[in-house]
Amino acid sequence: MHVPDGFIDAPVSLATGAVAAAAVAVSLRGARRELGGTAPADGLGGERTAPLAGLVAAFVFAVQMLNFPVAAGTSGHLLGGALAAILVGPFTGVLCISVVLLMQAVLFADGGLTALGVNITDMAVVTTLVAYGLFRLLLGVLPRRRSSVTAASFVAALVSVPAAACAFTLLYALGGTTDVPIGKVFAAMTGVHVLIGIGEAAITALTVGAVLAVRPDLVYGARGLTAPLQLRTSPLRPGTDAAPAPDAAPAPGTPEPARSTRRFALAGLLTALALAGVGSYYASASPDGLEKVAHDKGIDSKTEEHAAKDSPLADYQVADITDGRISGGLAGVIGVGATLLVGTGVTWVVVRRRRDRAAAAAAETA
């Protein structure tokens, strides 16, 4: 989706050009830090930037030519913003996509020269920043595992493409040269790009997963997930190495499992409560498709009222509270609490019984 000349008027083109220039300037500085490796940014690391970023840009350029067949002869290709951000970091990502766009405009006449600012702002800056921000956010919430990196990259790529479409619609609203109503542009752009985003998300997640399986240290977004190397003495020759290797300090990024499960449970509980209490404010009045269809077609006229219809929480409302929304929210919270209690109780009983049985089995064998 390269915007040609004349699509966006001159003032907005110049303004986005300034935005793009600023973004590239910031990214140049940031990329030096990201690609510098372990060396200090001003020392040996600085000159790594050009070859590495250049090769990553060449990779993005090449991977955009890799066709992914969808069905019936149609195929799509990767846009690469989210992928670059996750693999090499947000600054380098912005930089590489910008360079690719610049070269496409100058060498291949793909995308107008005056629209370069629009293209960079839209496809390099917005895509990469949205993808990376969301990716970091999700990684903070999800458990620290390799599969959550894949899941987070899926969601990040999925959202980044429609986000770019929204940004384009905004630019179009500011400086579009035709008077197609904004609503139509928005609907068309977002509709198409949600579909593209699904493909982009699947491919990005699969690619990140493939790199993670081979060289997890190369994935910028997964730094800190790798366990530190441990020095172990050989079990075959115990005599040669008398001094035991010092115990590797626990990785700063991997907390002990007990705390991680507790944190996970707590986060899950909070999410459930928030969804039940706040989310139900905005829930549709006819939430169940089946109920609605049944009601519309008159199928449900024969159904009998539920046996528990007189219970204080019937129809997801708390009795004696007249405000529908608060009542719904409260019923949700009470429901979550009750489910949690019952669930914990059942699990507790099951675990207890299994432990007793295991203890009995151990006593028998002894």
Add this chain to the structure above:
Amino acid sequence: MGAGHSHQLYVRGHSPVHRLPPHCKITAVLCFVLVVVATPREALWAFGAYAALLAAVAATARVRPGFLLRRLLIEVPFVAFAVLMPFVAEGEQVRVLGLSLSESGLWGAWNILAKGTLGVAASVLLAATTELRDLLLGLQRLRLPPLLVQIASFMIRYGDVITDEMRRMRVARESRGFTARGVRHWGVLAKTAGALFIRSYERGERVHLAMLSRGYTGTMPVIDDVRATRAQWTYAAALPLAALAVCLTGRTLT
């Protein structure tokens, strides 16, 4: 840099346009496109004048019209968009050939088509008369950050290498009987992309080490520094200045 490094759009030649310093040409094209974009769309004749100007440049550069027209095909997706525009835009409706079309939509379609085509044609002419390395040197002379130019030059130099790497992987896949036919095969293709990334990154590290061992300190030496004379600047400025004259008359007339 031998012939292997010249890109597909480049047309070898020794015309006056080929000999102009690259930064003059880039500036001229950029100014020309800016002037075109700023022209009111009602000045129909102005766009004809712009096209004539570009045709004159193409004739001076000895770029064949067929080549230029073929390269314009890159614009096709947006032509489709422009064709849709009269049907979806709102405003007064006019009847053309029994179809009810929006008048402002027609103007919008014309606007995109004319300005987009002129912009693409100007860029194609620039790429056809300038070699890759000159283009990068020109960007550097225009005070683009040197690091950015270096990244771009690495991308251009290794673009073919990486694309070839991808082609070899495709040959390897196909020689093992694999053809991607649908969504179920995305996993294999994604693994290809992942392998391509690892290979590119590792190649970047090797290139960096090789450059360090040859005394690289973060800047590239400029061997042939082209400076533009005043005459060359005036020659290059002929195109945007003529366009500016057309634009100003167009603005006063409409």
